[in-house]
Amino acid sequence: MSDASSPERDSPRWRRILRHPLSQLGPGVITGVADDDPSGIATYSQAGAQYGFDMLWTMPLAYPLMSAVQVMCGRLGRVTGKGLSANIKAAFSPGLLRALVLLLLIANMLNIAADVAVMGEAAELVTGISQRWMTLAFVAATLGLQVFVPYHRYVKFLKWLTVSLLAYAGVLFTVHVPWGEVLRHTAWPRFRLDGDAATMVVGVFGTTISPYLFFWQASEEVEELRGAPSLIDAPSDAPAELSRISWDTWSGMAYSDLTAFFIMLATAVTLHAGGVTTIETAAQAASALRPIAGDFAFLLFALGILGVGMIGVPVLAGSAAYAMAEAMEWNGGLERKASDARGFYSVIAVCVLAALVIQFSPINPMRALFWSAVINGVVAVPLMIVLLLLVSRESVMGAFVAPRMIRWLGWGATLLMGAAAVVMIAAMF
Template sequence: MTTFKKKIISFWKVLGPGLITGASDDDPSGIATYSQAGAQFGTKLLWTAIVTYPLMVSIQEMCARIGLVAGKGLMGTIKKYYPPYILYLILLVSIPSIILNIGADIAGMGAVGHLIFPEIPVFICSISFTTLLILGIVFLSYRRIAMILKWLCIVLFSYIAIPFMLKINWLSVLHDTLIPKIEYSSDYFVALVGILGTTISPYLFFWQASMEVEEIQQRHLVVDKRVIHSMQSDVRWGMLLTNVVFFFIILTTGVVLFQAGIFHVDTVEEAARALQPLAGDNAYLLFAVGVIGTGLLAVPVLSGALSYMIAEAFDWQEGLDKKFHEAKGFYITLIVSMLVGLFVNIIGISPIKALIYTAVLYGMIAPILIAIILHISNNKTIMGRFVNTRLDNLMGALTMLVMTLAAVALVML
């Protein structure tokens, strides 16, 4: 085996919870948000992929570090060190927002599944995907689930490939990436707030911390500088993947749809359908398959995050490494969240409305959660020698400020 291959294999082994967390951020609902931003404003919002990257890394790294050092998920740590009303406030906002997000993702997967296989009705596609996910999560081991989710991340590269099938002015793209073009309109700021809410999502905070706990338990790790450094690399590469992908989704729809005069996209189905005559069948199929792949990746993360939160809040047995009978409450929560999300889809609640409600709820809770994460990360009783550095605090405070301003803008708009 060549040295290069050994380095690639070693690098792949380092990637884990951070990669899965980052990739799951590009879920079907996120793809719809990025597609609308590209269709409506062309390439003017490409700069957000650069700006949001360090913000995402700073918060997800803190959450991962809390999980590693405290040996508990984020909700378990909050329960131990904070008043109960904070715990219940987080649950009150998080439960409906995550379920609505699950519903929107299942709807996107079902709609695109129907596009690829027109003979199968949308609701049958949605039910099939939901059933597949439930069976897989309940009957497979944590290690197998983690490996499947990790390999599903490769699906995201389909979005990176699409622009290279098109004729693009790359100098113009570079200009819009490095030099922000701000439009002082409500539509522009709605798109901007939507991107922020989609990329810096509270459910990812809980999933990241809980997955790190699973990792140290599965691998019997002793947390030291080497483990922390490995986690930081994982988080940085995972967040880089999500931002590269959302950059290319905005680029694709910004070049194809915007230039064709298609300025409004409500769903991933509409985005995929609109791409077909303009970008060709290959681009259309890559986009559609990417939606299904990211849905299969994101829905377990969403439902899993909710299950960890509730299990930690009520001291239930938890973990994807446990059998169903060993953690019934954890798995029942996971199954019910998917079924309710499916039900929201079937009864006809618009996925776009679900996304709007989700964005509002996420916007309300994100600044509070970031403040708590910062507080925990600076608490030597919890974190010992692994407390935040000055740079960590600076980036965390900046992220909290940006998300607070986004929440205020969301209300005012």
């Protein structure tokens, strides 16, 4: 494969990456920001409020694991020109794919329900407008953008929204942070590993490494092709493209991981220090910040929820649509018009509207989030095993099987998530 082994720096696109690294950020950074969706913010806030600095260690550990998994997803999509669902269908039993996609659809609907509920609550805190009206507005906005705006335009909007995560770093400038103590507790945490602590660790890792992100990033790499050949068909493009995926994904996951760390830290130095140790939603965390850290910290936290929610909800709905469309062999993709991909956009609409229905039903959205976490914990492990098998096969990846270090990290993440799922299920019973 002489084309694939050509020097990376000879590629014009590689030179563009070196000159303009930020311009190359795309699926990886959007995936990273979507990982810190409103329900994720609630989990990180509870970790900081309940345990102070003693859950900060989870983020340095999670970073290489989450990055490796997402790099594998990005490589799979770009190398094969097919999303994760289509690759599973080609290599494994149809029954396995149907089970994974069904569980993904249910989990994503419940997760969207929790996210839009938190967004509505946060918007009410900021504007004073009723939570239900604000929830309706967010649902209409996210659904309208996905259905009526072509992907190449819509993705620019998503990239700008990634800036909203900086709000959580901004909160730290409004409060005193004892950095020496933070570093000591991050390196050497002090807590008793009882059922509550184990459940919190499970929640943090389950929020950080989520199945919907796997489907999304693989499919977005296919979207980015825009008619160009896959790397299997154009191996000379591989050095620049694989370098771009690596840069994009490791950068995006670093942004996500640091933000989660900042959220835990911000709630630890404010809520935990102020005696507030129980947080059920991200909006409650924002509200609790106001009397302790002031109006500006509250506003930054609340606006961050809204910004990441506008990314998280489309990613949740879009990942379900990609998975379903590939499984059913429908036309799919955010670049297509709705009239050309009715099944694909129907899945998006059903996911978002079902989440809206939950808001007006007796179902508690936060209880829905709990069951979403349970389902994701069950789905993640077999899905990660399948992903690792796919990116390790020359019959799938040709000369571009995932590097050994990436695969080792992927197996490490799988073992961690497997242990987390066992602990979570044991805690339930």
